[in-house]
Amino acid sequence: MALISNVANTYEYNNNKESLFHQKKQPYHYQYLAKYELNFSNSGTYIQFLLDIYENINNVLSTYLISTLPEISFNIIMNVITNLNDIREERASFVSICDKFAELALLLLIEGKLDNDKKLNSFILFVSTLCSISIMSPENYTKITGSLNSFATTLVKRSDQCIAMLNCSNLYFHDSMQQDSDKCYKCLSKASEFADYALTTNTQNLNLLVLLINKYYYYVEKGADFVKAKNINKLVNKIENLIHSIKTEGTNISFLDNIERYYNATLEILKSRKKTSTNKLYEELLD
Numbered sequence: 001m002a003l004i005s006n007v008a009n010t011y012e013y014n015n016n017k018e019s020l021f022h023q024k025k026q027p028y029h030y031q032y033l034a035k036y037e038l039n040f041s042n043s044g045t046y047i048q049f050l051l052d053i054y055e056n057i058n059n060v061l062s063t064y065l066i067s068t069l070p071e072i073s074f075n076i077i078m079n080v081i082t083n084l085n086d087i088r089e090e091r092a093s094f095v096s097i098c099d100k101f102a103e104l105a106l107l108l109l110i111e112g113k114l115d116n117d118k119k120l121n122s123f124i125l126f127v128s129t130l131c132s133i134s135i136m137s138p139e140n141y142t143k144i145t146g147s148l149n150s151f152a153t154t155l156v157k158r159s160d161q162c163i164a165m166l167n168c169s170n171l172y173f174h175d176s177m178q179q180d181s182d183k184c185y186k187c188l189s190k191a192s193e194f195a196d197y198a199l200t201t202n203t204q205n206l207n208l209l210v211l212l213i214n215k216y217y218y219y220v221e222k223g224a225d226f227v228k229a230k231n232i233n234k235l236v237n238k239i240e241n242l243i244h245s246i247k248t249e250g251t252n253i254s255f256l257d258n259i260e261r262y263y264n265a266t267l268e269i270l271k272s273r274k275k276t277s278t279n280k281l282y283e284e285l286l287d
Contacts (some may be wrong), residue, residue: 229284
């Protein structure tokens with residue numbers, strides 16, 4: 001019933017577009033939700049009712065909202081996809097409509113309807129949403145993840161490209177939809193390349209290398225066998241050398257304090273796991 005309440009206002013709005021859309025003061029949703037007393041004779045009627053509502057939400061977004069309120073529309077889509085995943089009755093009936101919403105969100109990202117400074121956060125939200133659901137069709141999931149992978153390389157800043165690709169790696173190594181170690185590792189390798197590019201223009205992007213170590217650590221703890229000790233050791237050496245170089249040659253190094261705290265905290269975690277973990281990788285890490 002809570003799910004119906006979340007979307008019933010859109011259902012009425014879609015059936016009374018002109019009257020509600022042009023009112024100077026639109027009614028609050030509870031004022032017309034109260035009109036509904038919902039009774040279903042069987043589960044099929046209930047399922048069709050929900051499908052009609054979600055189809056109407058999709059139509060309202062496509063027709064009215066995405067062109068004028070792209071960021072709000074994107075957030076609504078993510079919320080709807082999560083709601084769809086929460087449905088437990090006849091889940092297969094909702095796969096197609098979930099695919100539609102995911103494609104609409106992808107359209108918002110790729111066609112540049114979102115402001116450049118909002119794209120990375122929207123991208124991260126999209127990835128985290130996809131990693132938390134299991135209702136999309138495998139074919140569409142593969143299509144969407146491939147498109148997101150490509151989109152990550154189009155972000156304006158190299159630092160954003162790095163962060164986006166780190167998040168993209170999650171799409172290929174989680175329990176809900178897909179496990180593909182090769183693609184996950186390729187994302188991490190690309191993220192490393194973008195971090196190196198970003199560092200050539202701004203040493204403050206040193207934090208990207210620390211992020212990369214933490215992402216490697218995350219996958220080690222997840223049981224991934226594609227992460228090797230040499231991946232982490234290489235980053236540790238690079239960070240140590242850069243910190244020394246910045247302190248020796250830099251004139252404005254105030255930014256380094258926060259990065260060093262983050263880096264030292266990361267090293268402490270790795271040292272702790274070296275003592276307690278049975279994973280042989282930790283034995284090969286530099287002291």
